[in-house]
Amino acid sequence: MARETPAGDLRLANLTKTFGAFTAVDDLSLTVPQGSFFALLGASGCGKTTTLRMVAGLEEPTSGQVLLGDRDIARLRPYKRPVNTVFQSYALFPHLDIFENVAFGLRRRGIRSVDGQVRQMLSLVQLDGYERRRPAQLSGGQQQRVALARALINHPQVLLLDEPLGALDLKLRRQMQIELKRIQTEVGITFVHVTHDQEEAMTMADTVAVMNAGRIDQLGAPAEIYEFPATAFVANFLGQSNLIACDVSGGSGDDLLVTAHGARFSVPAGRSRTDNGPVFLGVRPEKLHLVGAAVQVPGGSQHLEGVVTDASYVGVSTQYLLRTGWGTELSVFVANSGAQQRFAVGERAVAYWDPQHAFLLGRDADEPDRTTPVLDEPVGASS
Amino acid sequence: MSALAHVPIGSGQSASPPPAARSGRYRLLPYLLLLPGAAWLVLFFAVPLVQLAAASLYDPTGSISTGYVLTWAFDNYPTALRAYWPQFARSFLYAGIALVLALLMGYPLAYAIAQKAGRWKNLLLVCVIAPMFTSFLVRTLAWKTILSDNGWLVGLLRDVHLLGPDGRLLATPIAVVLGLTYNFLPFLVLPLYASLERLDYRLLEASSDLYASPLKTFRRVTLPLSMPGLIAGTLLFFIPATGDYINAELLGTPNEYMIGNVIDSAFLVRLDYPQGAALSFLLMSTILAVVFVYLRRAGTEEVL
Ligand SMILES: Nc1ncnc2c1ncn2[C@@H]1O[C@H](COP(=O)(O)OP(=O)(O)OP(=O)(O)O)[C@@H](O)[C@H]1O
Ligand SMILES: [Mg+2]
Numbered sequence: 001m002a003r004e005t006p007a008g009d010l011r012l013a014n015l016t017k018t019f020g021a022f023t024a025v026d027d028l029s030l031t032v033p034q035g036s037f038f039a040l041l042g043a044s045g046c047g048k049t050t051t052l053r054m055v056a057g058l059e060e061p062t063s064g065q066v067l068l069g070d071r072d073i074a075r076l077r078p079y080k081r082p083v084n085t086v087f088q089s090y091a092l093f094p095h096l097d098i099f100e101n102v103a104f105g106l107r108r109r110g111i112r113s114v115d116g117q118v119r120q121m122l123s124l125v126q127l128d129g130y131e132r133r134r135p136a137q138l139s140g141g142q143q144q145r146v147a148l149a150r151a152l153i154n155h156p157q158v159l160l161l162d163e164p165l166g167a168l169d170l171k172l173r174r175q176m177q178i179e180l181k182r183i184q185t186e187v188g189i190t191f192v193h194v195t196h197d198q199e200e201a202m203t204m205a206d207t208v209a210v211m212n213a214g215r216i217d218q219l220g221a222p223a224e225i226y227e228f229p230a231t232a233f234v235a236n237f238l239g240q241s242n243l244i245a246c247d248v249s250g251g252s253g254d255d256l257l258v259t260a261h262g263a264r265f266s267v268p269a270g271r272s273r274t275d276n277g278p279v280f281l282g283v284r285p286e287k288l289h290l291v292g293a294a295v296q297v298p299g300g301s302q303h304l305e306g307v308v309t310d311a312s313y314v315g316v317s318t319q320y321l322l323r324t325g326w327g328t329e330l331s332v333f334v335a336n337s338g339a340q341q342r343f344a345v346g347e348r349a350v351a352y353w354d355p356q357h358a359f360l361l362g363r364d365a366d367e368p369d370r371t372t373p374v375l376d377e378p379v380g381a382s383s
Numbered sequence: 384m385s386a387l388a389h390v391p392i393g394s395g396q397s398a399s400p401p402p403a404a405r406s407g408r409y410r411l412l413p414y415l416l417l418l419p420g421a422a423w424l425v426l427f428f429a430v431p432l433v434q435l436a437a438a439s440l441y442d443p444t445g446s447i448s449t450g451y452v453l454t455w456a457f458d459n460y461p462t463a464l465r466a467y468w469p470q471f472a473r474s475f476l477y478a479g480i481a482l483v484l485a486l487l488m489g490y491p492l493a494y495a496i497a498q499k500a501g502r503w504k505n506l507l508l509v510c511v512i513a514p515m516f517t518s519f520l521v522r523t524l525a526w527k528t529i530l531s532d533n534g535w536l537v538g539l540l541r542d543v544h545l546l547g548p549d550g551r552l553l554a555t556p557i558a559v560v561l562g563l564t565y566n567f568l569p570f571l572v573l574p575l576y577a578s579l580e581r582l583d584y585r586l587l588e589a590s591s592d593l594y595a596s597p598l599k600t601f602r603r604v605t606l607p608l609s610m611p612g613l614i615a616g617t618l619l620f621f622i623p624a625t626g627d628y629i630n631a632e633l634l635g636t637p638n639e640y641m642i643g644n645v646i647d648s649a650f651l652v653r654l655d656y657p658q659g660a661a662l663s664f665l666l667m668s669t670i671l672a673v674v675f676v677y678l679r680r681a682g683t684e685e686v687l
Binding site: 056057058077078079083084085087089091092093094095104105108109150151154 | 583585586588589590591592593594595596599603604607608610
């Protein structure tokens with residue numbers, strides 16, 4: 001039941017929102033192609049909800065445009081926008097039962113026979129038989145699914161999901177992820193999905209935008225962002241990275257040469273975000289290989305020697321900490337494929353990597369190494 | 384991670400029930416708490432009520448000086464109603480009109496204070512309650528001045544020809560209705576405010592996100608969610624307004640008298656106790672019937 005002619009891409013142009021002196025969303029520009037699954041990822045308080053609210057019409061932008069196709073909808077009242085929201089707080093109507101909650105949008109648009117659609121939607125979110133219950137009689141996860149059904153049933157041109165799966169347990173969460181992705185592909189609605197869960201973002205989305213303090217740090221396909229992050233924030237927000245503070249000391253052919261604490265490394269120019277000044281040399285922990293100190297590393301790779309200070313066995317892999325000569329501890333993930341040598345704490349070892357797997361990022365002059373793992377925000381934590 | 388994060392949520396449900404001995408004492412507690420209030424009601428409400436009921440059935444030919452006999456004179460009721468049905472009907476009419484006026488003013492007022500007033504909220508609430516610090520009588524007398532023939536209001540209305548050159552407000556039904564509206568407005572506003580204050584603005588946002596215009600949002604979300612306050616407020620307004628006699632006494636003439644005035648004079652001027660008691664009972668039972676019908680309708684209305 002497509003409501004109107006396809007509207008085209010959702011574009012945010014120089015969107016800004018300030019609350020008093022505080023800038024929650026800062027000159028944000030991005031395009032979400034029509035029918036794509038777009039994930040907005042970022043730490044708590046970085047402006048994700050505020051961005052969605054401006055698209056939904058619940059918050060007036062301080063400046064900038066929200067375009068749906070060629071139409072600027074930034075000043076349209078919320079109920080005039082072909083956009084629906086799954087709210088972070090659910091916002092279910094306590095005085096209506098589940099059936100009427102889900103039917104609300106259809107009824108307000110004057111659709112008379114809602115029965116079939118509502119039941120279909122309820123069975124989609126696995127809530128058949130709950131029609132006559134009140135929201136207060138449902139668990140958090142069930143309420144969340146009602147919120148999802150209530151928005152989805154309208155088949156909007158853009159569906160905004162503000163952490164819609166945050167309260168679900170892992171199994172249901174995976175199930176709903178698959179279900180959401182299936183619905184999205186089937187109906188071709190543009191999904192803008194806000195989440196804390198990087199795994200969720202990466203598995204579901206065509207495009208991921210990593211937001212940091214009101215701005216988009218990087219936008220692209222999940223693999224693209226993961227393999228070649230644009231900023232130190234992205235490198236550590238999406239997965240984990242060893243970032244070694246270096247300075248560019250020159251170039252040789254297609255490579256850039258950097259030095260850190262007397263050691264020299266080379267990085268392909270194509271994997272560099274900057275070609276001069278202070279930089280971070282970044283390598284993902286799983287891209288590091290570990291061999292004994294006496295073993296020759298393969299030709300063409302870069303390496304660093306150190307002492308193993310920690311070895312945690314986590315099943316699929318063993319996670320080592322390797323202290324370098326200047327005291328920084330690198331994370332190294334070694335897959336438990338059975339072929340690898342195990343290292344004990346206190347042993348000397350060499351970590352090496354393929355220069356194609358390293359990347360160079362800009363760095364403020366006085367920023368030190370950043371290798372300590374950032375604690376993942378708990379999945380489902382939300383403000 | 385997420386699995387762990389959710390462990391504490393369900394764990395509260397497995398708390399073991401309190402031991403039987405304790406639950407026994409707890410079952411008595413509500414009745415103990417009820418005791419003082421119940422005793423008060425029996426002494427000062429139930430007993431006088433029975434006395435009043437008896438008085439309404441006294442022989443109407445008796446008097447205070449000669450004494451009254453309980454003759455089960457059920458005739459007192461139709462007689463009283465035949466004599467005073469205009470005042471009776473007028474009470475409900477005036478109170479009803481005043482209620483409509485009060486709703487038109489009170490709902491937006493309560494809504495504005497609850498949802499839009501921000502830091503002015505408490506000050507505005509005090510403004511609603513402040514008139515109650517002066518006596519009901521004094522406030523009504525003040526309205527006498529406001530509505531008086533040479534007051535500024537009548538002057539203004541004459542100037543704009545809403546009133547004829549000899550037109551007046553005082554001693555008209557309008558004055559009585561205005562007085563009732565004014566005097567009982569806070570009783571409507573306060574419970575409404577309490578309901579609207581709890582209204583979660585995010586529900587209004589959700590409604591607006593789901594294609595409901597502001598009007599539809601009001602009809603489908605705000606109004607149903609403020610129903611408890613609305614019901615309490617209308618009852619607190621309507622019941623005392625119907626039985627009121629001060630407003631008709633001070634702002635009206637005998638042509639505007641309500642049933643309260645008749646009962647007042649039956650007990651204090653004409654000293655016709657049986658008739659006063661019969662009218663009191665008639666008023667009480669009619670109000671009870673109105674309230675009952677109202678609650679049934681408001682309570683079961685399918686708010687879709
Ligand atoms: N109405 C408001 N007034 C003032 N500040 C606000 C308001 N709404 C949001 N903010 C601030 O704007 C910033 C962004 O808020 P927002 O709700 O968009 O965060 P978020 O990215 O959705 O966070 P989370 O992941 O925790 O939900 C926060 O620092 C918040 O305190
Ligand atoms: Mg948020």
